[in-house]
Amino acid sequence: MSSTTTTRPATSTGATANRRRQARATATRTALLDAALVEFAAHGFEGASTRAIAERAGTHQPQINYHFDSKEALWRAAVDHLFARLDVTVRRHLDALPANNDRERLASEIRAFTRAVAELPELNRIMVQEATIDSDRLRWIVEQHTRPRFERLTATWRRLRRAGTVPDIDEVVLYYSLVGAASLAYVNAPEARLLSHDTMSKSFIDAHADALVILFLGSDR
Amino acid sequence: MSSTTTTRPATSTGATANRRRQARATATRTALLDAALVEFAAHGFEGASTRAIAERAGTHQPQINYHFDSKEALWRAAVDHLFARLDVTVRRHLDALPANNDRERLASEIRAFTRAVAELPELNRIMVQEATIDSDRLRWIVEQHTRPRFERLTATWRRLRRAGTVPDIDEVVLYYSLVGAASLAYVNAPEARLLSHDTMSKSFIDAHADALVILFLGSDR
């Protein structure tokens, strides 16, 4: 140890300093990603300022252009990060809800999805702000994230609909009705609060998840 | 007539000129309101620029501060204008759908509401962008427009729920599930188009309205 420090003292201290610098850099990157999610969700891509993002992350505005190439590259990295968290969150809630048959499996997926979107309101806020007008960002998010999930849900619904397990409803109608019904209470949580109800409480989320299963799959069947 | 023009020619031409100027002013105001709705819906309050709004209205940017006091005053006037159009549009669709009993009346209201939000996608786009974060604008829109409509729908649902006419679902859960299910397909219409489906077509809207009645009221009962 002392031999190491004596044989190459400069290199060793340089290495630990490098390690520290790199850890600090990773922390800055992560803080910027988290701050970006909040700001983009609250003000939209154009309304969010890089200064506000940097300030929320506890660092300086030029760090955004250093760690990411541009405001748009930061946005893409933040969205990737968010969808990865969605998958993890849905899976976590699914594991707690084992299912036996097709109907119970879809019921579990609806409950898990509802709990996940309640946990990650920023995701649907960003989606709804971007999906409102055609743009390069929308095209990117659709091909990267929306389409695979859209195809998976509509395929499942098509199968259950043919089997007569679910109501006779077109799959695109179903997709937007289900996603809209599951997400609006959390996207609009600040509004709901003003209307005198906290939609972020566990009791609301549980009642909401159960209600969606009843609405989309019926109470028994 | 010719006597009028000859007895007070200056006053008369001044009066018609005034009338023309006033008509032009009203046209400018209306054009600004319509342009503001599109821009605010597409980019949010902070993302929309007064220059882009004026250009879309075919006039110049300082006209906004002349006809309205500020960007925020223009936003409020545009939102008032939009909610007034919502009421007219819902009523128009309701008249076409007479109802006999409580359940049929609510079914008609769900169908009319769905068709109205499909016709006015800007309304829910603006709502979802403002309801995402607490602000003076959100508090204003909630007290002016959201709360009365919220109270009306939840009161109706409470009554039908007590009578056993509808599924046993909490009224706040119902409110956000129904509004979300009815609006997302139109709020996110550009995304839906990229996913290969035009949700603005009459056939989609009809299928959607019927599906929501089945989902929220059951297929018969």
Added chain:
DNA sequence: GTCTATAATTAGATAGAC
């Protein structure tokens, strides 16, 4: 990698001619 300073644009709002 992080900081300060600043360049280059663009924002909302105002002044004043017509």
Added chain:
DNA sequence: GTCTATCTAATTATAGAC
């Protein structure tokens, strides 16, 4: 009422010291 010109402040991005 409508126009051009412009003010002040805020925006994203870059340069360069450390």
